[in-house]
Amino acid sequence: MKQAYKTTTTTILLLISAIFVTAQTNISGVVTDKHGEPITGVNIFIEDTYDGASSDDEGRFSFRTTENGKQVLMATFIGYKSWEQEIELSAEVHVQIELQESVNTLDAVTITAGSFTANDEGRASVMKPLDIYTTPSANGDVMAAIRTMPGTQASADDGRLLVRGGDVYETATYIDGLVAAKPYYSKTPDVATRGRFAPSLFNGVQFNTGGYSAEYGQALSSVLVLNSTGKAENDNTGISLMSIGGEANHTSSWDKSSLMLSGGYVNFAGYDKLFNSNIDWVKPVESVNGTAVFRYKPRSSGLFKAYFTTDYGKLAYNVPAGSDSNPMKISNRGITVYSNLSYRDCIFDKTCYRVGVSATFQDQKTGIGADDVDTREWSVESRFAVIHDLSEGIKLTWGANETSHLYNQDYIRAEGENYTGEFDDHLFGVFVEPEIKFTKNLAIRPGLRSEYSSVINKWNVAPRFAVALKTGENAQLSAAWGMYHQTPQPDCLKLKTDLDFEKATHYILSYQFGNVSERLFRAEAYYKTYLDLISHSAGENGLPTNLQNTGNGYAGGFDIFWRDQKSIKGFDYWITYSYIDTKRKYKYYPEKVTPEFISDHTFSVVGKYWVSKINTQIGMSFTAASGRPYNEPNSNTFNGERTKMYSDLSLNFSHVFYLGNHYSVFYCSVNNVLGNDNILSYRPTGIADAHGNYSLVPVKRDLKRMVFVGLFLNF
Known part of the structure; x- marks a missing residue:
């Protein structure tokens, strides 16, 4: 069987x-x-x-x-x-x-006109986040590192971004797609400020010098988009000991979430004693700050981000006011709080969304001689965007935002007169923007944005268009055109609300050749026209009067960028050159002239060399700029004089060493190594002598030569 x-x-x-x-x-x-x-x-x-x-x-x-x-x-x-x-x-x-080629290949065309990206993944990147820390002249400031990019002004006496002829208020800053209303520490006359946000919080930076996406508004010249890091993967404790203060932070990481807490203290009193400052300090800069960053990742496609930071600072110094024996005291103290909550996820495989809300509160008390100015501002923005991949070559992005802005200012005169300026604005914006790739060599991005401002009771409509054509394996042409609007600034709206949007139109043509990880060359020409800028007359007590949208202007020029990371092993450098021709009539200008913050020619070179045998990087940056216009009160020509050429050579080095399995860094930098006595501008004292002539005060950097030393320990 x-x-x-x-x-x-x-x-x-x-x-x-x-x-x-x-x-x-x-x-x-x-x-x-x-x-x-x-x-x-x-x-x-x-x-x-x-x-x-x-x-x-x-x-x-x-x-x-x-x-x-x-x-x-x-x-x-x-x-x-x-x-x-x-x-x-x-x-x-x-x-x-x-098989037919896909339009979304790794070497497909990318629209880059007006955009400089700094991240680790972007194919259009010209910088990496680490570059912000290792650029010698930046001293860990995002804004200072961006100022080594073409299209910006050196602005050593200001510290804020001045882009392609635009004033400082014409650049907007966003964090994770949400507006950061106060991206800088407070600015006072003759003293430069710096960016409020630490570079370590971000893994991507997109700097748009013009022609930017319809997703963003309220910026006539430029948009800086900062993308924060995701969930931390490891626990970490860090202590920073610096020549200007200290900082401590701790990060805890869990399966689906992470939390980082940090606090810092800065005091420049020691520098004031050790070095010969150009500022007559009464109270050198002193500040404290605290930050909390929470991340929660419920699933692979979803990520919740919560960011909270606050700082309090104060300073006081004397400035000449017509008599060396009777200077005028300027002081500032205040608190700023910023929070940012965002969530992104995907509804379907080809439909994703981003939602979020950001809030800024600032209370600043400024003393100008015997007068006091108390300014309080609240800004809250909510925003959402939806991204559809309609087909392989078509992506559609649309969304809306609402921003509430409350402003209140009390101007208290020593003579007993008080002035109050306030307004409440609700700005509503909508946008739609498809990106269409016809082939991997040709793409277009038409867009439309519209906004309504309640304080001026006006609508605007802003069409925009960008195109990119790949002309070779590593070469492409890009072009952009667009209309941009901005609500008048608070200093104007607190006095008059019967105004209109300020307007600008951008025209950009860009050529890019090379590989971003090896060698990259980029040249870009642009032209901007300005309409309906706010013009005014000088009224009593320095307050503007007769405010109208009668200003106009133009800005045209070209920018060149070259970066080489391949020719010499361990050596990385980039070179930029910018030329600009610009004139405008706005503010109190009696005629159309070149603004006082403009250098026609700006040249910059940054180089870094990594010595692997001793785990040390040596860096150098050099900036030179032609003289800037200034107004001689005794002359018949407004802004008819020019300062001498500006130049700055800065050096740094970073040594990496390990404490157990964690790396630490010893860092040292010296700004203006050669000690050039640069005169950045001239400011009139405002008091005439017996002959009716006004004297001018030269504006210089606080310290002729800035030395910074830091020890950054990780455990």
Whole structure:
């Protein structure tokens, strides 16, 4: 019986094997591109099965399958559209497969006109986040590092971004797509400020010098978009000991969330004693700050970010006011609180969204001689954006935002007169912007934005358009055009609300060649026109009067950028040059002239060399700029004089060492190594002598030579 059972079982197995053999179908063919050239490594398979093969060097493939009837044969390969065809399985099937290039390949065209990206993944990146820390002249300030990019002014006496002829208020800053209403510490006359946000919070920076997306508004010249880091993966404790203060932080990481807490203290009193300052300090800069960053990742496509930071600072100094024996005291103290909550996720495979809200509160008390100015501002923005991948080459982004801005200022005169200025504005904006890639070599991005401001009771409509054409393997042309609007500034709205939006129109043409990780060359020409700028007359007590939208102007020029990370091992450098021709009539200007913050020519070079044997990086940055206009009160020509050329050579070095498994850094930098006594501008004292002539006070940097030393420890 056992022998019979064994024989029967064997017979059945042989019969089943024979059936499978006779039922198998051989599928073969050739895979080529549209030019008939064979493609190697294409994955060819029957849908929902494991039956398949890869194409060889001649594009040929062959495999067998036991499936039968009608089936779907598929072919996939990176950089090409997926191919599929229904086939009827028989003893022999032969197919000819022609793959079409995908418009979303890694080397596809990218719209870059007016945009400089700094991140670790972006193909259009010209900087990395680490560059912000290692640029010698930046001293860890995002804004200072961005000022080494073309299109910006040196502005050593200001510290804020001045972009392509635009005033400081014409650049807007966003964090994770939400507005940061106060991105700088408080600005007082003759003293430069710096950015409020630490570079370590961000893994991406996009600096738009013009022609930017319809998603953003309320900026006539430029947008700076900071993308914060995601969930921390490891626990970490850091202590920073610096020549100007200290900071401590701790990060805890869990399975789906992380929390970082930090606090810092800064005091420049020691510098005032050690170095010969150009500022007559009464109270050198002193501040404290605290930050909390929470991240929660409920699933792979979702991420919640919460960011909270606050700082309090104060300073006081004397400035000449017509008599060395009777200077005027300027003081400032205040608190700023900023919070940012955002969440992003995907509804479907091809539809994702971003929602968030940001809030800024600032209370600043400024003393100007015997007068006091108390300014309180609240700004809250809510925003959402939806991104649809409508097809392989079409992406549609649309969304809306609402910003509430409350402003209140009390001007208390020593003589007992008080002035109060206040307003309440609700700004509502909507936008829609498709990006269409016709091929991997041609893409366009039309957009439309519209806004309504309640304080001026006006609507605006701003069409925008960008196009990019790939002209070679590593070369492309980009162009952009757009209209941009901005609500008048608080200093105007507190006095008069019967005004209109200020307007600008951008025209940009850009050429880029090279590989961002090796060598990159970029040249960009631009032209901007300004309309309806706010003009006014000088009223009593320095308050503007007769405010009207009668100002106008233009700005045109070109920027050149070159970066080389390959020619010399361990050596990385970039060179920028900018030329600008600009004039405008706005504010109190009696005629159209070049503004006092403009240098026609600006040249910058940054170099860094990594010495691997001693884990040390040596850095150098040099900036030179032609003289800036200034107004000589005793002259008949407004802004008819020029300062001498500005130059600055800065050096730094960073030494990396380890405490256990954690790296730490010893850092040292020296700004203006050569000690050039740069005169950045001239400011009139405001008091005439016995002959009716006004004297001018030269404006210089606080310290002729700034030395910074820091020890950054991680545990």
